[in-house]
Amino acid sequence: MSASLENTPIRPALVAAKLAKIRNFEDERLLEEFGAQPRLIEALWFLQFMSMPENNPGGLRKFAADLISDSIDLIGPLELHEDTAEKIGDERLRKILEELPKALRDELEFGDDGPLAAYGYWGERNEKAEALEKAARKKQATRLVNLKRKEIVAACCQEAVRELPIYLRALCEQLPYSFHRKATTADEYIEGRGAQAPRYFPRIAEALLRFMDRRKTAVSGTIASTAVSREVFHWLHKARDTRSAVIIEGNSRWGKTESARAWANMHPGLARYVRTPPSNSESDLLRAIATALGMDVSPTLAGYRLRGEVEYVLIHSGLMPILDEAHAIFPASYSRNTTPARLNWIRCNVLDCGLPAVFISTPQSYRNAEKKFVKATGFAMEQFSERILKTVHLPSEVSAEDLFAIARIHFPGLPDKYLEYVVERAAATERNYVSDVSKIARLAYSNAADDGLSKPKLDHLILAINDVLPALPLPILRSPRTDRAAAVQAGGKGFAERRALPVETEAEDIGDLQFDRSISAGAEALLPG
Secondary structure: OOHHHHOOOOOHHHHHHHHHHHHOOOOHHHHHHHHHOOHHHHHHHHHHHHOOOOOOOOHHHHHHHHHHHHOHHHOOOHHHHOOOHHHOOHHHHHHHHHOOOHHHHHHOOOOOOOHHHHHOOOOOOOHHHHHOOHHHHHHHHHHHHHHOHHHHHHHHHHHHHHHHHHHHHHHHHOOOOOOOOOOOOHHHHHHOOOOOOOOOOOOHHHHHHHHHHHHHHHHHOOOOOOHHHHHHHHHHHHHHHHOOEEEEEOOOOOOHHHHHHHHHHHOOOOEEEEEOOOOOOHHHHHHHHHHHHOOOOOOOOOHHHHHHHHHHHHHHHOOEEEEEOHHHHOOOOOOOOOOOHHHHHHHHHHHOOOOOEEEEEOHHHHHHHHHHHHHHHOOOOHHHHOOEEEEEEOOOOOOHHHHHHHHHHHOOOOOHHHHHHHHHHHHHOOOOHHHHHHHHHHHHHHHHHHOOOOOOOHHHHHHHHHHHOOOOOOOOOOOOOOOHHHHHHHOOOOHHHHOOOOOOOOOOOHHHOOOOHHHHOHHHHHOOO
């Protein structure tokens, strides 16, 4: 398999086909495996999501490298990590040897003439064993395994770097491949070669689920915990858990979109975020959903084929579409006889199929679109609305604590007196607070970089605020000021050339703050979604 082909995204239709065959009892071993551990189905769709370069730059090969780096303690023969060195007995030693490929045995000096040769490749005594003293042989072999423990793990890691992306793709796309290892003899392994967890990584299921949980925790740290985000998270979970449809309505200023996008990014094996395109076309909506699912959507793909593949993947994946800008599911232009193609498709192919779904919009946009359409066409909206579990109304006001929580996500380590200044300025405009704070953060870090600094000072912050927030007076803080007219006149020049001379001040400069760039990883990495 060529490197370019090897690193192409995993095809969602093939993952869906594998699951469909398992549910049809075409592989009882995998049916039992997934029945005993349902999260493994989520893991397949997680792998498919991470194989997409737009979600994980570097695709499947980069993900495999990250998984190996995160799972050193789980790589190598199972028995190699158990208990202490002194407890290696005959049976455990044989199992270690069975899980080492011959090439690796030779590399580690476990070849035909080595002290471990007496145990035989599959735990059977060979002719050379008769010439060796059993006790001395065991002592020497056990000592060598312990001395070579790090080398064994390192060699298994090298093999994983070469082979793991191939295995992960096959695990998702091909029916025989399993998360676990059960073969105990050479014949069993040869008969099912490659259809089970690889020898160098027998605990792949445990490692993958742990990686998913750690990534979920890391992504959750990019979104502030506010009343809005907690409510959005709660009802996304409820929709998924009950396999129902939920409408979430809320003001556009306080982060409902960012919360929904973050939750989907935390659970890519359960849901996909879709921005509903504004048009009458059903195919436009299907293309948006197909893109979120990771399908290869070409402009020439026929509408009926696109529809069929999207429906097939949704049904067999159980993935929950989160449709943002949900007012666009109503026709944008219509007459008395207009058929609501998008509404009908969602009702028939998502809600009536028992799939979960979430619709996110501002109350004005959704209700106005619904009211105008029903009034013009007389459409029986009950056909759709009766299938909705709940319409959730998010808080219309956000507390000061929540405003500060959002600001802290974008400005980690900034003193409260400066956070208060950012919060007051951004909230006073009554625009999109979350968007404005994120823009201020990006500009503040960019302004600092223009001056060759890795951390912003107060004047960097003030200039960013004045650039983002319109029609506001110059800052009132007793601090280094920025001449707005001079800054505008300077145009595209560097920040150092745009900055006006500071006035005398008693205000504390922000220069003594220790912004740890290894933690903040730049303003871009701090922004939700």
